Amino acid sequence: MGTQIKKQKVIFIMGATATGKSRLSVDIAAKYSGEIINCDKMQVYRGLNIVTNKITEAEMKGVPHHLLGNIDPESDFTAQDFCYYALAVIKRIVRSGKLPVIVGGSNSFIEALVEDPFFGFRSKYECCFLWTDVSSPVLYSYVGRRVDQMVDAGLVDEVRDIYDPMADYTRGIRKSIGVPELHEYLQWETKVDHETAENLLNVAISDIKSNTCKLTDSQLSKIYRLRKELRWPIHRVDATNVFLRRGKEAEDVWEKQVLQPSLKIVRDFLNGNKNYVHHHFY
Incomplete structure (x- = not known):
């Protein structure tokens, strides 16, 4: 009688x-x-911390983070590269008795890791998929404000530091939204009058906002496909109300409507609750 290998658990x-x-x-x-x-x-x-909106040291709250800002910015990091790196890190995390938590909006990387038969991920790991969702009109509005905050924080200077008039925007970190959009402004800012330069900058910022909103649409389409076509049991957690509040009220809504439901889903998953999928799938 064969023994069934116990699968390790991973949160996405x-x-x-x-x-x-x-x-x-x-x-x-x-x-x-x-x-x-x-x-x-x-x-x-590595680099462009503002443009890529990397989590800060303070926001990490002492939780170890992997695969964050350590790849050569001139290289092309593929989905296959991610799979190799992620699998090695997952093994180390599990071996140390910790829980791997994979987070990010690059759904093509997640799909490759979970579905590629070469890596055999599903034969070794059991997955819990959480999806933080915000209604599109609310998210678009927030994206606009966040881009303005990033500009205030030094986004333009950060991109100026890596500006190259012959740059290839199809490779490495230069593919990041916020870099190609500023090319024309950076090319002409010292060659035209102040008003023209300001207009070029405003167009670039508007394009960054627009392209970020398009990215959110693309990310959502991929999640819908994973849920509908591949039947992934993705648990949607609606965070919209958090983005409609400010200050302490927003914190309270986060706790009640996002964090506590998410912790319950994870708790049920880790405890092997048989009703886990039934309660949380759709």
Whole structure:
């Protein structure tokens, strides 16, 4: 009689950009002794911390993060590269008795890791998929404000530091939204009058906002496909109300409507609750 190999458990936190994935991953990892593996294909690269919106040291709250800002920015980091790196890190995390928490908006990387038969992920690991969702009109509005905050924080200077008039925007970190859009402004800012330069900058910022919103649409489409076509049991957690509040009220809504439901889903998953999928799938 064959013995069934016990699968190790892995948490995935998915969602469009700017929906609170990083915050939720830290909260879950802190609660369940986890370590986080970044799955944002631009945040894996070294540099451009503002442009790629990397989580800060303070926001990490002491939770170990992997695959965050340590890849050569000139290289092309593929889905296959991610799979090799992630699998090695997952093995180390599990061996140390911790819970792997994979977080990011690069759904193509997540799909490759889980579905590629070469890696045999499903034969070794049991997955819990969480999806932080925010209604599109609310998210678009927030994206606009966040881009303005990034500009205030030094986004333009950060891109200027790596500006190359002959740059290839199809490779490495230069594919990040915020870099190609500023090319024309950086090319002409010292060659035209102030008003023209300001207009070029405003167009670039508008394009960054627009392209980020398009990215969120693309990310959502992929999640819908994974849920509908591949039948992934992705548990949607609606964070919309958090983005409609400010200050303490927003914190309270996060706790009640996002964090506590998510912790319950993870708790049921880790405890092997047989009603886990039935209660949380749709």
